[in-house]
Amino acid sequence: MAYEEISSRNTGQNILEIVRQALPGLRKSERKVANRVLEDPNRILNAALAEAAALSDVSEPTVIRFCVAIGCSGYQEFKLRLAHSLALGTTATHSVLSKNDSTAELVEKIFGYTMTSLDWARSHLDTQALGEAIALLSGARSIEFFGLGASGIVALDAQQKFPLFGVPCGAQADTHQQLMTASMMQAGDVAVIFSNTGHTIAMIEVAKVAKDGGAKVIAVSGSRSPLLDHCDVAILVETLDNTDIYTPTISRIAALVVVDILCSAVGLRRDAEHGQRFENMKQLLRNQRVNGPVKTS
Amino acid sequence: MAYEEISSRNTGQNILEIVRQALPGLRKSERKVANRVLEDPNRILNAALAEAAALSDVSEPTVIRFCVAIGCSGYQEFKLRLAHSLALGTTATHSVLSKNDSTAELVEKIFGYTMTSLDWARSHLDTQALGEAIALLSGARSIEFFGLGASGIVALDAQQKFPLFGVPCGAQADTHQQLMTASMMQAGDVAVIFSNTGHTIAMIEVAKVAKDGGAKVIAVSGSRSPLLDHCDVAILVETLDNTDIYTPTISRIAALVVVDILCSAVGLRRDAEHGQRFENMKQLLRNQRVNGPVKTS
DNA sequence: CTCCTTTTTGTAGTTAAAATACATTTTTCT
DNA sequence: AGAAAAATGTATTTTAACTACAAAAAGGAG
Numbered sequence: 001m002a003y004e005e006i007s008s009r010n011t012g013q014n015i016l017e018i019v020r021q022a023l024p025g026l027r028k029s030e031r032k033v034a035n036r037v038l039e040d041p042n043r044i045l046n047a048a049l050a051e052a053a054a055l056s057d058v059s060e061p062t063v064i065r066f067c068v069a070i071g072c073s074g075y076q077e078f079k080l081r082l083a084h085s086l087a088l089g090t091t092a093t094h095s096v097l098s099k100n101d102s103t104a105e106l107v108e109k110i111f112g113y114t115m116t117s118l119d120w121a122r123s124h125l126d127t128q129a130l131g132e133a134i135a136l137l138s139g140a141r142s143i144e145f146f147g148l149g150a151s152g153i154v155a156l157d158a159q160q161k162f163p164l165f166g167v168p169c170g171a172q173a174d175t176h177q178q179l180m181t182a183s184m185m186q187a188g189d190v191a192v193i194f195s196n197t198g199h200t201i202a203m204i205e206v207a208k209v210a211k212d213g214g215a216k217v218i219a220v221s222g223s224r225s226p227l228l229d230h231c232d233v234a235i236l237v238e239t240l241d242n243t244d245i246y247t248p249t250i251s252r253i254a255a256l257v258v259v260d261i262l263c264s265a266v267g268l269r270r271d272a273e274h275g276q277r278f279e280n281m282k283q284l285l286r287n288q289r290v291n292g293p294v295k296t297s
Numbered sequence: 298m299a300y301e302e303i304s305s306r307n308t309g310q311n312i313l314e315i316v317r318q319a320l321p322g323l324r325k326s327e328r329k330v331a332n333r334v335l336e337d338p339n340r341i342l343n344a345a346l347a348e349a350a351a352l353s354d355v356s357e358p359t360v361i362r363f364c365v366a367i368g369c370s371g372y373q374e375f376k377l378r379l380a381h382s383l384a385l386g387t388t389a390t391h392s393v394l395s396k397n398d399s400t401a402e403l404v405e406k407i408f409g410y411t412m413t414s415l416d417w418a419r420s421h422l423d424t425q426a427l428g429e430a431i432a433l434l435s436g437a438r439s440i441e442f443f444g445l446g447a448s449g450i451v452a453l454d455a456q457q458k459f460p461l462f463g464v465p466c467g468a469q470a471d472t473h474q475q476l477m478t479a480s481m482m483q484a485g486d487v488a489v490i491f492s493n494t495g496h497t498i499a500m501i502e503v504a505k506v507a508k509d510g511g512a513k514v515i516a517v518s519g520s521r522s523p524l525l526d527h528c529d530v531a532i533l534v535e536t537l538d539n540t541d542i543y544t545p546t547i548s549r550i551a552a553l554v555v556v557d558i559l560c561s562a563v564g565l566r567r568d569a570e571h572g573q574r575f576e577n578m579k580q581l582l583r584n585q586r587v588n589g590p591v592k593t594s
Numbered sequence: 595c596t597c598c599t600t601t602t603t604g605t606a607g608t609t610a611a612a613a614t615a616c617a618t619t620t621t622t623c624t
Numbered sequence: 625a626g627a628a629a630a631a632t633g634t635a636t637t638t639t640a641a642c643t644a645c646a647a648a649a650a651g652g653a654g
Binding site for chain 1: 342376377378380381382383384385386394395396398400401403404405407408411412415416418419422424425427428431446447450453454457458546549550553554557558561562565566
């Protein structure tokens with residue numbers, strides 16, 4: 001049996017998206033099935049072959065032909081892939097926001113799109129580069145985070161987390177201060193530069209200056225770009241491309257997850273050493289609150 | 298260690314988690330199946346009943362009894378639920394971070410945990426409250442965002458996005474300025490307060506002051522809390538609870554997605570009016586970059 | 595400790611679902 | 625309009641999932 005081939009299934013993209021794209025190339029009856037699937041995927045997910053055929057008003061073999069046409073080995077595999085895609089939420093197809101969308105639809109679309117993109121980012125992340133970054137950060141005497149605009153938010157987030165694990169670090173907001181800080185960096189320091197485009201001139205300057213001073217430079221970028229030429233380690237965080245207005249959020253969120261990974265990894269290495277210090281800090285925060293369940297802000 | 302607590306919360310969600318919990322109550326042979334599933338869920342996902350039985354070294358009916366024991370109607374339903382869970386990433390079981398984890402394992406665990414939590418947040422979001430918030434924000438003359446610590450990052454993010462759609466807004470970082478800003482608010486203004494705990498005293502004060510001045514107050518909080526008593530609309534963003542070190546990230550990310558939804562919804566309403574202005578802004582940003590593909594930062 | 599009861603597990607058979615081979619209908623092009 | 629090609633449905637085969645029952649193992653009382 002071809003179980004080996006089937007297992008590569010996971011690397012595929014969203015099946016509903018595939019169905020939508022294949023739609024024009026399908027035969028008339030197959031298209032009936034496709035439309036049914038796009039219309040109410042959950043219904044199909046819980047239906048057996050016979051029921052799916054009845055719902056689409058075609059014969060059973062047609063449904064199977066449809067499955068084969070979109071690249072599945074059969075109805076069973078199709079259902080498995082459908083289950084995978086539905087877990088991640090509605091597709092990019094459905095994620096085109098419309099003025100007529102209800103609130104519930106917006107929630108579904110944006111969450112779905114976010115999760116699908118995260119799934120994509122996960123499968124495209126360069127583990128090795130990440131490992132190198134972790135090694136650099138773990139050994140750093142101090143860390144500086146740089147970013148502008150949306151990426152500035154990510155930098156701030158990183159700057160807020162890393163001190164918890166005993167790494168002194170900072171993040172500057174404006175470009176002048178960033179350049180000043182970068183020029184003060186030296187061997188043993190690590191600069192982490194966030195730039196989704198990787199084309200922002202100010203960030204490239206920062207990378208050059210920091211590197212000249214002897215510091216190591218890590219770039220977290222959305223695509224292969226000029227910035228990477230001036231960095232020691234490049235972490236590419238690819239997200240689903242989308243030229244739409246609402247896009248930037250997802251690259252930001254993916255970057256935050258990457259920061260989380262970096263931070264956790266570095267934290268794990270330093271855990272034993274700084275665990276107690278962290279507990280003390282947590283206690284201080286608690287005193288800032290009225291009585292109630294204790295959680296982290 | 299890290300994500301241990303998830304298990305109790307996650308009941309009914311992730312099938313692998315359910316399997317892990319049911320483990321002690323299972324019969325000896327059923328436990329063999331359970332272990333096989335936990336060990337290599339992807340293998341089982343691509344296996345037929347007969348193969349699953351062979352892999353676990355038990356008979357086919359035993360596998361079915363196992364499925365029934367953990368609450369599925371049969372093997373088919375089990376596989377569907379497994380596909381769903383695997384799509385969201387590795388389970389909470391596997392998400393307990395360990396010092397021995399490879400980088401790839403960390404990536405898998407943290408992405409998986411993030412996605413599972415987003416799935417949870419999505420299904421627990423109060424659509425109606427969200428709708429009310431959108432209505433308030435759409436009609437606002439100006440908006441102020443408030444938050445401290447991790448929630449401060451969320452506030453900044455919101456403050457960065459909303460102007461794109463023509464809503465004047467601000468976000469203050471320190472508590473004194475926050476109170477000052479809040480005290481200047483009046484009817485027609487909207488205050489959005491981010492506080493994961495909802496117990497932070499400074500934020501409750503801000504809510505009171507803003508409301509007294511006649512402004513509408515929207516709270517985005519992780520749980521039912523004192524803060525909500527002083528707000529007009531409460532958006533609860535529930536995430537998988539976890540008192541551990543790494544928790545704040547997920548509540549932050551879930552909150553960012555909610556901000557995205559609010560912003561998109563408000564944007565859609567104002568789109569026709571401000572579409573051109575947005576394009577102009579985008580062009581300005583482009584000039585800040587060296588030549589290369591055009592994207593948003 | 596041995597025989598009986600209860601629980602657990604496997605064997606064999608049944609049912610149902612999915613895939614295939616083939617026939618019929620529809621379309622298209624000369 | 626008629627033949628070739630394509631598309632779709634019918635009938636059959638194959639395969640997988642589920643069920644009934646019997647054997648084996650575990651537990652308990654005499």
